[in-house]
Amino acid sequence: xxxxxxxxxxxxxxxxxxxxxxxxxxxxxxxxxxxxxxxxxxxxxxxxxxxxxxxxxxxxxxxxxxxxxxxxxxxxxxxxxxxxxxxxxxxxxxxxxxxxxxxxxxxxxxxxxxxxxxxxxxxxxxxxxxxxxxxxxxxxxxxxxxxxxxxxxxxxxxxxxx
Numbered sequence: 001x002x003x004x005x006x007x008x009x010x011x012x013x014x015x016x017x018x019x020x021x022x023x024x025x026x027x028x029x030x031x032x033x034x035x036x037x038x039x040x041x042x043x044x045x046x047x048x049x050x051x052x053x054x055x056x057x058x059x060x061x062x063x064x065x066x067x068x069x070x071x072x073x074x075x076x077x078x079x080x081x082x083x084x085x086x087x088x089x090x091x092x093x094x095x096x097x098x099x100x101x102x103x104x105x106x107x108x109x110x111x112x113x114x115x116x117x118x119x120x121x122x123x124x125x126x127x128x129x130x131x132x133x134x135x136x137x138x139x140x141x142x143x144x145x146x147x148x149x150x151x152x153x154x155x156x157x158x159x160x161x162x
Contacts, residue, residue: 029155
């Protein structure tokens with residue numbers, strides 16, 4: 001094998017070896033994300049000034065604070081203080097996101113909105129999140145929530161759940 005051929009072979013292997021040891025391991029749930037990785041930002045950036053991002057398409061990374069206990073059809077991403085509701089639009093047959101994903105880093109992409117959520121819907125989400133009857137009874141009236149509708153999510157360290 002010539003020096004040139006060995007160099008080409010080595011250059012082909014190095015990026016794979018480097019990414020295998022350093023890259024986070026993500027598993028896709030639902031449809032693939034469509035917004036490029038170069039536009040990715042921390043959920044805290046958007047939650048710090050939600051009006052600036054209202055109506056814009058974003059790709060966000062944050063920690064999963066909660067998962068729909070019923071079907072895994074929504075998650076809440078958090079910056080440690082505030083929450084962002086992520087509602088999945090892909091067809092859900094069975095469970096989409098495992099409940100064990102709580103606390104894991106996730107990446108979502110979609111149109112960010114400040115959406116008014118009716119009292120009945122707020123109570124429904126609280127019920128799906130496993131809140132007590134007393135907590136649900138305290139929910140009164142509509143509220144504005146930071147919100148993204150998207151077709152899928154990538155979740156880090158999936159080896160800890162199926």
